[in-house]
Ligand SMILES: NC(=O)C1=CN([C@@H]2O[C@H](COP(=O)(O)OP(=O)(O)OC[C@H]3O[C@@H](n4cnc5c(N)ncnc54)[C@H](OP(=O)(O)O)[C@@H]3O)[C@@H](O)[C@H]2O)C=CC1
């Protein structure tokens with residue numbers, strides 16, 4: 026296992042920090058070259074062994090996590106952040122299931138994506154290849170360490186993990202488990218590395234290493250992402266925030282709408298695909314808002330609504346434009362009554378973040394227009410926004426959810442962590 030990853034290194038002199046980053050990047054580059062030609066079978070066996078080891082190590086992982094949670098709690102971290110940070114046996118099981126699902130998925134490396142034979146007899150194939158080295162800077166959320174490592178290795182990429190400092194003990198334990206198993210399956214030991222310092226200057230150094238790092242993925246608050254987008258010398262895959270909407274149309278099944286809104290807002294309010302705003306068609310406001318208000322209040326949700334909303338939900342406070350533009354990541358919900366679909370779409374275009382937006386309707390043309398006109402990474406019809414997730418969409422996991430249009434959009438799984446090359450095979454053809 027890499028010596029670099031074994032212990033936290035604080036307050037390194039600037040020169041040593043550059044040297045450390047340099048070593049991480051060079052080791053990753055070599056590992057990526059080796060990993061690109063590793064057989065699927067070896068990668069899959071490593072994934073399954075990692076899933077088994079994870080479950081077997083539940084107790085010690087929970088102990089390492091408890092250290093992080095205790096100090097985060099003492100430091101007054103928000104409820105949403107503590108929720109992201111916390112490991113439970115259930116979450117460990119789910120992460121292990123994700124690794125097994127990744128193992129069961131087709132290997133994108135070497136997959137023929139497209140092919141044709143040209144009139145001159147040339148055989149042209151488009152073949153999946155790894156991106157190379159991925160620098161992943163992410164929030165204090167240990168399950169993300171597992172998702173990222175599993176996806177990167179299966180897609181033939183070496184990854185440099187820079188998790189949040191609050192999760193340092195959890196990530197160190199997870200990294201030790203994952204990286205420790207790599208050589209047993211003939212995989213390069215530096216395929217999965219953890220930046221062993223919490224010094225943010227390391228991020229700046231790594232972002233300058235575009236000669237060895239092929240992609241940077243920042244996953245966290247807006248200031249992190251803006252920094253990475255500004256400083257990176259390699260392409261960046263990202264989303265800024267998740268201001269997700271649920272629009273309840275006049276033709277909605279109201280029982281369904283209530284169920285979906287409660288799930289979209291309350292199931293895990295601290296994640297990016299949780300709903301932040303509900304828009305209600307005015308024709309159903311009088312019948313739907315009182316019951317929705319009662320249901321949301323019963324779940325502990327603070328409702329901030331427009332004047333019309335407040336006519337039917339008296340405990341709602343007045344919503345502001347700032348609320349509509351804020352990803353609360355908490356049990357706070359903005360609500361507005363709209364006159365029609367056009368106004369709902371206009372609202373989403375103005376305040377949304379092109380992440381995930383849902384419509385509840387029984388009217389097919391209305392649903393089709395919503396899908397056509399809402400330009401978000403995921404547009405959902407009659408289901409919860411919470412489904413914009415790699416595991417739920419059958420990708421095994423995701424390394425992040427992109428709202429970019431280049432190179433990938435939505436949950437980024439194995440396919441999105443690869444590129445392709447053209448392989449052109451002839452029989453001596455020359456160009457006329
Ligand atoms: N929109 C979204 O999807 C998300 C929003 N958030 C929100 O962002 C806020 C902060 O949450 P948190 O999870 O701590 O995310 P942060 O963005 O603060 O941190 C995420 C990771 O980036 C690092 N980081 C942050 N800023 C910089 C920087 N300027 N230079 C280098 N590295 C940096 C952190 O390191 P360090 O260990 O030093 O903190 C951590 O590893 C919260 O309000 C949270 O709810 C968080 C995650 C996702």
Ligand SMILES: N[C@@H](CCC(=O)OP(=O)(O)O)C(=O)O
Nearest residue numbers: 244245296297298411414415
């Ligand atoms: N995969 C997640 C959603 C993604 C998410 O929360 O992203 P982020 O807020 O960037 O960490 C889930 O629904 O579990």
